[in-house]
Amino acid sequence: MTRNKLRLAIVGAGPAGIYAADILLKSERNFDVSIDLFDQLPAPYGLVRYGVAPDHPRIKGIITALREVLDRGDIRIFGNVRFGEDITLDDLKHHYNAVIFATGAVRDASLNLPGIELEGSYGAAEFVSWFDGHPDVPRTWPLEAKSVAVIGNGNVALDVSRILAKHVEDLMVTEIPANVAAGLAESPVTDVHVFGRRGPTSVKFTPLELRELGELRDVDMIVSDEDFDYDDAARAAVAGNKQVFVIDKVLQQWRAREVGQASRRLHLHFFAKPLEIVDDGTGRVGAIRYERTAPDGEGGVVGTGEIREIEVQAVYRAVGYFGSPLPGIPFDKRFGVIPNHEGQVLTRDKATGEARQMYGVYATGWIKRGPVGLIGHTKSDAMETIKHVINDLGNWWTPESPSEESVVEMLESRGIAYTDLDGWHRLDQHELALGEAEGRVRVKVVPRDDMVQISRGEV
Structure with a gap:
């Protein structure tokens, strides 16, 4: 034919x-x-x-x-x-x-971890959808925790950690929706703990993302000296991979910083394998329990049997999309x-x-x-x-x-x-106008019905 x-x-x-x-x-x-x-x-x-x-x-x-x-x-x-x-x-x-x-x-990948179902345990993708103004998620988010755990060593984990730790005033130059800004302004958070089971030379962060963390105002970057006792495989990774070299350089600079003056802290825990999210006795997140790991000499890690626990009131899993x-x-x-x-x-x-x-x-x-x-x-x-x-x-x-x-x-x-392309242009111009009125580039329209009506010229 x-x-x-x-x-x-x-x-x-x-x-x-x-x-x-x-x-x-x-x-x-x-x-x-x-x-x-x-x-x-x-x-x-x-x-x-x-x-x-x-x-x-x-x-x-x-x-x-x-x-x-x-x-x-x-x-x-x-x-x-x-x-x-x-x-x-x-x-x-x-x-x-x-x-x-x-x-x-767009969904969160599952994580088989005891306690993952507790109240206060969230998927990172849901949180990202909320702070990005996705029309199909609730307009509010429960930001009630002073201490938060983020599980994952990729860029999404850094995004979630950064938004949680960053002062909302520093987000007001962005297109952050009004309901998100209002929610973050009420957050009592003081400490964000990021957990990865492997070492600093095995993270999935990009250097750009990592550097941005260190630029947060009034936020101390906390790293532990015990995580930087590199083995031969780690040293080889630093020497042989430009991206790993840059990441290591950033982390080493953070090690040398004086800390203790900021109102918020962002802790990076390497060689930390989450074992359990601990119930506080009321069905809510009360702590995260993890095992210290150690290099296996071949670029991987093995468990050490040393168990630690940190009190947190919320946990975000950032282990991938599905x-x-x-x-x-x-x-x-x-x-x-x-x-x-x-x-x-x-x-x-x-x-x-x-x-x-x-x-x-x-x-x-x-x-x-x-x-x-x-x-x-x-x-x-x-x-x-x-x-x-x-x-x-x-x-x-x-x-x-x-x-x-x-x-x-x-x-x-x-x-x-x-909605069609002309409709997107109408919505785009509307959001840009909302932003201009506030001295920002854009303010997103969040409700789906409002997006559709603006796009179709019905308002």
Whole structure:
């Protein structure tokens, strides 16, 4: 069959989805392309808008590049549209030749730890969604703890720790929503403890993130000399890896600082393997119990049997994100991804159990490979997936109603209050105006209904 046009749906308007659309439009091919992006949120950009701390304007600069792609006008956006509720896989087959799922990973990975279910124990992703003004999380957050534990040694752990320890006055130049600022202003926190089971040379922080911690006003950085008795493997890591070298240099500078004058403290506990979150007797978090570990001589650690305990009233687990299943799409419950081969979605034959390609269905980004890697990985991911979309044209779906107008008619007939690119521009300008009135770059609109009404010009 000769194909002269690809009608492509992409579910997910974050970096992964936008990059996939851009790469396809710029690729060499012998057919025309028409792309529609769908997202459950009224605004685009996914975790760049709702997963990056508000005091990270340099990282949020990624939005500038994404904006340039969307503002070309050759990609349509349908926001506030939920896959599985407002549209289904059958709907997509009716209107498109293929679909790419780029839905990311927004849930917290689980942590098998006694006491993890106690009141006062939270997932970092939930907290990030709250302080980033995600419309689908509660507007308030229980900030009642004086001493807080954060489990994890990655950038999300640092984001959570920094927002908890930072004085809210220093966040008011950012786009932090008003309800978040009000919540943080009431926080009684004095101490934030960050736990990682391995040593300082094995952390997953980036140097930039780590340096920013040391720049916090009126916050002492507390590190322990006992964590810096490096073995040969650690010394080799410092000498042989530039990133590890910089991280070590930052931590060594903190060791030399005088502390004791600040009103808040941020403690980094290395070689500390959490064992249990301790009940205070009322069903709430009362302490965190951990085991000291030691280098095993090969870059790993072993337990020492030495058990320690620190009183805390809240615990945040920052041990990674996890994907969510999509109706009618295969899902690997163990790894939280859509099973795939280089982006081609795989399904299992019920009779033989063998994996085979699910024609017309593709994946890219974190839902494809898991929540690891930076933006550069997302681009290479998309390139790999798009290569197969192009080469698989003989197995594309044959839609009954492929016109661009028919999609709009479908959404409107169902009463779905979708948002589009013009709507995002209206919301964007509204948020910028709110920020200008307060001497800030932007103030986010948080309630979903308000976002939709502003986007649709209904207010």
